[in-house]
Amino acid sequence: MQPAFSAADHEFMARALRLAERGLLSTTPNPRVGCVIVRDQQVVGEGWHVRAGGQHAEVHALQAAGDRARGGTVFVTLEPCSHHGRTPPCAETLLAAGVQRVVAAIEDPNPLVAGRGLATLRQAGVNAECGLLADEARELNIGFIARMTRARPWLRLKLAASLDGKTALLNGASQWLTGPAARQDGHRWRARACAILTGIGTVREDDPQLNVRGVAAASGDVRQPLRIVVDSRLETSPDARVLLGGGTLIVAATGDPARRAALARRGAEILLLPGPGDQVDVEALLAELARRGVNEVHAEAGFTLSGALLRAGLVDELLLYLAPCLVGDAARGMFALPQIEALADRKQLCIRDLRLIGPDLRLLARFS
Numbered sequence: 469m470q471p472a473f474s475a476a477d478h479e480f481m482a483r484a485l486r487l488a489e490r491g492l493l494s495t496t497p498n499p500r501v502g503c504v505i506v507r508d509q510q511v512v513g514e515g516w517h518v519r520a521g522g523q524h525a526e527v528h529a530l531q532a533a534g535d536r537a538r539g540g541t542v543f544v545t546l547e548p549c550s551h552h553g554r555t556p557p558c559a560e561t562l563l564a565a566g567v568q569r570v571v572a573a574i575e576d577p578n579p580l581v582a583g584r585g586l587a588t589l590r591q592a593g594v595n596a597e598c599g600l601l602a603d604e605a606r607e608l609n610i611g612f613i614a615r616m617t618r619a620r621p622w623l624r625l626k627l628a629a630s631l632d633g634k635t636a637l638l639n640g641a642s643q644w645l646t647g648p649a650a651r652q653d654g655h656r657w658r659a660r661a662c663a664i665l666t667g668i669g670t671v672r673e674d675d676p677q678l679n680v681r682g683v684a685a686a687s688g689d690v691r692q693p694l695r696i697v698v699d700s701r702l703e704t705s706p707d708a709r710v711l712l713g714g715g716t717l718i719v720a721a722t723g724d725p726a727r728r729a730a731l732a733r734r735g736a737e738i739l740l741l742p743g744p745g746d747q748v749d750v751e752a753l754l755a756e757l758a759r760r761g762v763n764e765v766h767a768e769a770g771f772t773l774s775g776a777l778l779r780a781g782l783v784d785e786l787l788l789y790l791a792p793c794l795v796g797d798a799a800r801g802m803f804a805l806p807q808i809e810a811l812a813d814r815k816q817l818c819i820r821d822l823r824l825i826g827p828d829l830r831l832l833a834r835f836s
Contacts, residue, residue, distance in 0.1 A: 471597040473571070479505050480511070480543040481573060481600045487516040487525070487683070488545045493685035494519045496662045497761030497769035499546055499576075499612040503529040504819060505538035505567070509824055524549065526558040526810040530565050538566035545605045547576040547598065550584040559585040562594070567736035569595040577616035609708040611662070611763030612783070620754045621662070623765045624664045625774060627786040627802050635771065636705070637674075643674065649826030653684060654768075657787060661693050661766035663717075663757060666710075667773035668699040694762065697747050697774055702727040706734050710801045719753055721746050751779055775804030783835070786817065 473481075487502030497499075503525035513536065515528020523531075526548055530537050548558035548570065549713050562570060571738050572763040575583050575598055589596040606613060609623040628646045629635045637646070644651065658664055659680045666678055678695045685691060695710055700721040710716055714735025721742040728738045739756070743749030757765060767777060808814060821832040 471599065473600045476509060476572060477600055480506055482756055483514070484543045484545050485573070485601060485604055485608065487514060490516050490557050491518060491810045493659045493683070493689055495522065496763055499609045501525040501544065501546045503542060503544040505529045505533045505537050505542050507536055507542050507764045511646050512536035512540060524558050526562060530561065535748065541569040541571065542567050543571050545573045545608065547572045547574065547581060547583070547789050548585040548589070549576065549581050550588050559588040562589065563592050567594065571600050572598045573600055574598065577613050579616070582777070615758045615763050619758050621757050621762045621765045623754065623767060623782055624657070624661070624785045624787055625767045625769070625775065625777060625783045628789040628791065629802055630659060630793050632794045632796070633802055635802055636800045637795065638698050645793070646789045647826045649829065650789045650828040653754065653825045653830065654789070655680055657815060661764045662762040663694040663696055663765050665696045665698065665765050665769065667769045668697060669704050669770040669772055670768065671697055671704055671708055671710055675709050677712060679814040684821065693766070698750065698753070700747050705728045711736055719748050721748050750776060750782060754782060766803045769801050771802070771804050774802060778803055778805060786833045788831045788833070789825065790831065792827055801804045
């Protein structure tokens with residue numbers, strides 16, 4: 469049975485969620501967590517998880533509260549951990565501080581926790597409740613939850629197109645369909661991801677850096693996500709800008725030794741994941757990324773790879789920027805998808821958000 473939460477409980481948990489959002493760009497591979505400690509209906513301490521390996525939100529809040537935490541209520545957006553990782557278990561730390569009540573938005577989907585933190589608190593006599601503003605907390609950690617529950621990251625596919633659904637001219641020219649505000653907004657979405665994924669076609673035609681520019685985390689850090697190129701035949705040029713700075717992951721289906729050596733000299737990691745038709749096994753790629761701790765993948769790909777990801781059922785969310793222009797039938801479309809014979813076979817989406825970004829329309833949709 470769902471606990472009865474008061475209006476004040478909702479207010480304090482909403483505050484904890486706003487704190488958790490401050491870790492949106494910096495906590496990977498850990499979840500984004502905020503914590504507020506209340507005593508006599510007054511906030512006595514608060515904190516948020518800043519980065520992996522650092523103190524958890526509960527510890528920051530307890531340090532701010534000091535002795536005032538004793539007998540207080542803790543509002544935390546994710547169940548306190550119960551296992552020893554890089555830091556001690558937060559459930560035990562809360563018990564040592566003498567808190568009286570703990571309210572969590574959601575249980576931790578990590579199998580190492582999964583209800584054990586709340587159980588530890590209850591067994592010690594603490595009133596531990598869960599489920600307050602759960603939907604908001606899940607949205608904030610949608611990638612972490614996806615990785616923990618299905619062993620695959622959340623994949624967001626970003627596209628920029630004209631109003632007639634074209635992403636580039638027939639000759640490949642696409643810069644720039646959308647305006648500066650939309651492009652900067654796209655960098656903010658890149659910044660929250662753990663990895664940015666593209667295909668060899670985009671690398672050849674646009675030579676992107678595929679990094680984050682002009683967006684810093686609330687902590688002041690500028691974290692660069694892992695860059696990934698799906699390149700079945702290892703055609704990436706050693707001079708491609710996506711290799712600048714090293715650390716780029718190139719995923720191939722075949723492994724020509726000379727090409728591998730040339731790319732490795734530029735600091736690239738080569739991963740061979742052959743699939744049907746001498747193409748990269750994209751499903752195996754996402755499973756490997758989950759194993760490496762990747763929560764959210766931000767894909768910026770062309771017609772071929774975008775279609776392949778959709779056909780494989782691996783796209784969770786579309787981030788689509790529509791420019792107020794028309795470029796004609798001969799231009800390139802968004803996805804390489806097979807023709808359907810009946811509307812009943814169409815891919816149905818649910819629009820989650822729709823807004824203007826400068827002169828362009830931004831649409832966020834999920835498959836229903």
